[in-house]
């Protein structure tokens with residue numbers, strides 16, 4: 001070890017040392033390299049030997065331990081730990097005041113714990129310890145030995161040591177920020193892995209709430225049977241997902257699964273979509289075409305929004321269920337089919353039956369085993385799980401690494417999600433796209449939720465609902481939602497991605513036709529049914 005004595009007032013050497021220390025700070029990949037490098041410079045350039053940095057121990061914060069050193073053996077390093085009431089080091093940490101011991105042999109508080117006197121050079125040895133401060137709080141202690149009989153004034157060394165302790169404080173602060181960030185990322189990564197694992201069971205259906213577990217149990221009970229299942233629940237609660245789960249857990253799993261949304265297809269096309277058609281059956285039917293029922297032969301057909309099927313098609317569907325045959329539109333031949341039909345609705349089908357809009361016999365046929373999917377706001381704890389899952393998916397899709405900032409998860413959990421899981425997925429995806437510097441801030445979420453409320457038209461969509469007020473009265477007594485009107489006691493209107501300008505367009509058409517929906521639909525080139533469907537989705541009913 002070189003100990004070079006300097007002339008008193010050798011300011012150029014001090015500057016060189018500070019310059020080198022600053023370079024170390026910028027270049028070192030780890031705090032270990034930067035701090036031990038600084039301690040080495042102290043020794044080589046100023047003769048401040050056996051430099052050490054003591055910090056509270058990782059296991060016991062009340063005990064200071066030598067964490068970095070230069071010129072100490074590993075055993076000496078290990079021996080150097082001090083409680084706050086022990087020795088000079090403990091005192092510096094306790095008081096935040098530097099200590100200069102001119103002669104360690106004459107100081108009763110000097111413990112000789114790390115370094116034995118016999119290993120030190122002959123002559124008078126001084127000990128200097130300066131606190132490493134974070135504002136007014138001592139973070140640790142920087143200390144070293146110094147041969148007393150040197151031309152350079154001790155005052156000059158003290159100044160340098162105080163500057164170096166500031167640099168070391170900076171290194172430690174940066175390092176602790178990095179550590180904290182790394183720990184968060186590790187935790188998050190672990191959570192994401194767990195979420196991914198959970199999503200792999202149940203074919204991607206996530207949820208651990210009692211409500212969703214109950215629904216899953218019911219699915220498993222009937223998956224391997226041919227019983228008719230009617231899935232009820234608000235829009236976006238996963239009815240289609242669950243129908244697929246039923247299919248995948250049954251004997252038909254290797255056969256086709258097809259889904260059709262009865263409300264989304266224009267009425268005149270729906271029959272041909274379901275039953276197929278013969279060539280020439282209608283204008284544009286240039287070839288014979290199979291319908292979805294026939295295509296799903298051997299497998300499962302999922303009929304979403306079954307409540308929107310007109311009475312004529314309801315009769316035809318009933319015939320399929322009773323006799324397992326279909327006829328193409330324009331055909332006369334009975335075609336045998338073996339299809340499991342699973343249906344879903346967000347409407348109250350019982351009410352539709354009472355109003356004469358839905359056949360009672362078909363209702364009985366379909367409703368053999370109803371499974372109600374609870375709205376997201378009733379799935380305690382699932383929002384968190386799903387939000388993480390969608391974050392992972394969006395990060396993958398958009399090649400980002402984005403995380404939720406402080407308070408975001410709580411905000412997502414307090415929101416009442418009129419559009420349920422589909423809406424949550426959309427919000428998380430959008431948040432990933434708008435996030436700056438890899439963090440989704442609570443403000444980003446507020447903006448998106450605000451836009452959501454404008455789009456979904458729900459008057460309360462942007463209001464945080466207290467946990468106690470979030471549950472709607474009784475899911476079992478109200479298995480499906482009604483007409484789609486906003487409910488005073490809880491959001492229940494179906495949610496779908498619809499553009500805001502579409503609402504304006506519908507309203508404008510209604511205005512022009514004096515509120516006549518059939519005419520308004522014609523103005524926009526839609527069927528009255530399509531028009532009503534959109535009004536319904538946008539919550540624009542005036543009756």
Ligand SMILES: Nc1ncnc2c1ncn2[C@@H]1O[C@H](COP(=O)(O)OP(=O)(O)OP(=O)(O)O)[C@@H](O)[C@H]1O
Nearest residue numbers: 204205206207234235236237238239240241421422
């Ligand atoms: N438990 C779940 N775990 C993960 N993703 C889910 C879950 N439930 C639903 N989803 C996802 O949410 C979205 C909406 O689900 P789905 O289409 O099945 O709802 P729905 O009730 O059929 O909606 P609608 O009535 O509007 O047709 C889909 O992207 C689906 O994959």
